[in-house]
Amino acid sequence: MSIPALQALRARFPDAQISILARPWVAGLYGREPFCDELIPYEAPKGWKGIGDKWALASRLRRRKFDCAILFQNAFEAAALARLAGIPMRVGYARDGRGWLLSHPIPVPRPGETPRHQRFYYLELLKRAKLIDGYSLESPIRLSAAPAAAEAGRRRLKAASAGGSVIGVSPGAAYGGAKRWLPERFAEAAVSVAREWSATIAIFGSKEEWDTCNAVRQRIVAAEVPCVNFAGETSLGEFIELAAACELFLTNDSGPMHIASALGIPTVAIFGATDDEATGPTGSHAQVVREPVECSPCLLRECPIDHRCMTRVSAERVAQTAMGLIAARRS
DSSP, X not given: OOHHHHHHHHHHSTTSOOEEEEOHHHHHHHTTSTTOSEEEEOOOOSSGGGHHHHHHHHHHXXXXXXXXXXXXXXXXXXXXXXXXXXXXXXXXXXXXTXXXXXXXXXXXXXXXXXXXXXXXHXXXXXXXXXXXXXXXXXXXXXXXXXXXXXXXXXXXXXXXXXXXXXXXXXXOOTTOXXXXXXXXXXXXXXXXXXXXXXXXXEEOOOGGGHHHHHHHHHHHHHTTOOEEEOTTSOOHHHHHHHHHTOSEEEEESSHHHHHHHHTTOOEEEEOSSSOHHHHOOOSTTEEEEOOOOTTOSOOOSSOSSOOHHHHTSOHHHHHHHHHHHHHHHHO
């Protein structure tokens, strides 16, 4: 969600040295992008137990004599670190009780003041801080380095015996079970598309999602469709390369959904408990499939009733949406 704001910052300050301070598990998202000149790993444990590591990091940053810190992260900790680092201009939203730590505390947008999609939350921070004049309401989220990532991904897929057309499937979702479509329907939809387009299926997920991903794989293999399960085997950077090489991506509302869509891959995202107008994929190559039920979006981690927002979404509907996206891309 912060990518458009970082791209706008680079466009406004083309000659600036921009360093990204990031946790290791998200650093791979930024490293290959043109707005990033340097990645600084933030490896301190969360909370008070990491106070020594945070103090040492602040000391290292102080020696670097940065001119400005832009805090897209909302936490008190981010502002405290920038203050301890002696960075004179500290821009961020005045929330989490941290306004007094910022040189430029920016009022948090009230409901209705900005478009609903969360990417505008970060762009609005730059606008209110007068770092940019404005922003487009139409531009989708895009990762600039997609072509190079795709080339590396095709080599990885070929090494894993998954050459030719590849359909990516991400059946997990970290937030909770309410966001997850049924694994057997992921398998059914993926098999339908793979048979139509003579494709291999690649499954992606975290180590914690391995069981779900393996259940999907077993159904696909039983249908005699070639399949590779990458669950728990890729770093974020490796996943970006593999996703960029896919012809299509089927996914829940998840981190992989955002990445696949930002890479420009035709993406079908199944939404239920969450709000696609706020956190959905962007651009004409992405399609949201959801069932309009009276209790959705509820934003709950787990469904307290019958999960109707997901169980009413058929595999056939998702497969037809996917095949339409592939046909449009190939035409």
